[in-house]
Amino acid sequence: MRRLTLLATAIGLLLNGLALPGQAAPDQGCPTPALSRVTRHRVKSGETLESIARRYNLIPATLMGMNAVLRSGKAPIGAEILVPPYNGIRAEVPAGQTLRNLAAKYKVRPDLLFEVNGCQTSPRVVFIPGVNWSPVSDGQLLVAKTNPNVLTRYPLPANSTVLLGYGWYLPAGQDKPVFHSGVDLSAAIGSLVRAAGDGTVAFAAQQGASGNLVVINHQQGYQTRYAQLGSLKVKVGQTVRSGQTIGTVGSTGIPSSNGPHLHFEVRSNSNLGWVAEDPNPFLRQRR
Template identity: 50%
Template sequence: MNFPYRLLLLCSLVGTVGLTSTPLNSNSAHAAPSCPTPALSRFQRHKVNRGETLESIAQRYNLTPSTLINMNPAVRNGSVTVGSELQIPPFNGFVVEVPRGQTWRDVAKKYEVRADTLFEINGCQQNLSVAFIPTGNVSPRSPITASPAPADSQPISISGYPFQKKASVLLAYGWQIHPTNGEVFFHSGVDLLAAVGSPVQAIAPGTIVFANDQGTYGQLVIINHGSGLQSRYAHLGEIKVSVGQKVNEGDLLGTVGTTGEPTGGQPHLHFEMRSSSDLGWVAEDPKSYLQP
């Protein structure tokens, strides 16, 4: 299969996914808790209007012209035709076929992308035959990742704990085996065992940027701490804060619950630390931030 035809086929697949919001591989579409909608399910179509150029369309969607060219072989010469339709990805990147037998680590190494980030961007799905590879500055439109990190002049040090006492770890950060279906997945945070109704507190000062239900996260609170750091508190039963509210270390955020799709079968808090980078808000190991 020559390259132009392969690219055309991939764009056709993406177009189908974008219209139906159906994962490419429904047999392996189980997404681990806290994973976003796969990038391939978030494509849009843009009909070219009179007066528009490739550059103006790219600017409208916060993309580079090269991204649009990669996804639309018909505009390889840099010009667009009025009335034609373009595939618009959610952020800069390109689509590739994944050779049979290759893992996310293999694909990530080939394209020099963090394996865990690549895994999450593709919805934490297993054994995909087609994957989206992000490049440059990723600007996801999901409400849990859209808030920009404040530009602080001084770096901050975060060291705190979401409970008054140290809790046992139900599921650690990193690559794990799903306790229910046995699949390997990337766990973007740490699950801390706690009884339903236990108070959950902020680990450090910051601003509430999200406080609502968010899919598999359930009831979720997100705090931006500045210097590109963010903490997330998921599967809450109740939320006690609101967006825009300033909080200090130890302030009550909500209570432990069982909302969303918690793994492990026991009530717990799913806690994440994320840092702002050129690949969006990427998960960090919470261990160094959690100090009871």
């Protein structure tokens, strides 16, 4: 109980911007900072930037952001590079700012940023999970805005409680953050699931952890996904209208401790493929 109290106090200081210079949070209950878990890798003959990234289950951009020697796209033989424990970028905390300011800039949860960096309240350099390094954007994740003229309907018959939100979070008992690409909306088994906008069904079948999944492509490069469905009411190639029933809430896919729900995603097309966006702005408009 004392550990939880100390950790809660430290998080409270962080979120309220009250951290004092040099103040460190207690180590109890906090994971080792991500930057303290960086490993070193010496490039061998035959290795490439892509092969090294695959070996460590990372994307090449993460290694390029951590190592200037890789930013040409090539991996020089004999070069020693730094490999972080998961995807993200290293960033300095600007003078006079807090982790809360940095979290807002990069659109990550402040509590996640706090825990990933070992519960330090005033670090100089931090690791920000899930942000893709780019020489153009200087690592800042660019998020498109949902177009209200394309997606016009709430995906359930009535407004619902969000059981698990969009974004990075640290599961209980783990030290590696997980990205949740949509929102889990509480709903009873059998509840009708509706298309969020006019479009064409691109996928309607069982797909691994997503269970029964419906994917709808909309105009202006938007896509919505509806997962963990029970029954499917549409088929691939079918044209659907906004508000049309496309399936029912079920419990297929990976079992969840959150109870029955609809997993709903909004994605936009880009040169990186279909990129998940935060559905909350859309959901707030449709409530």
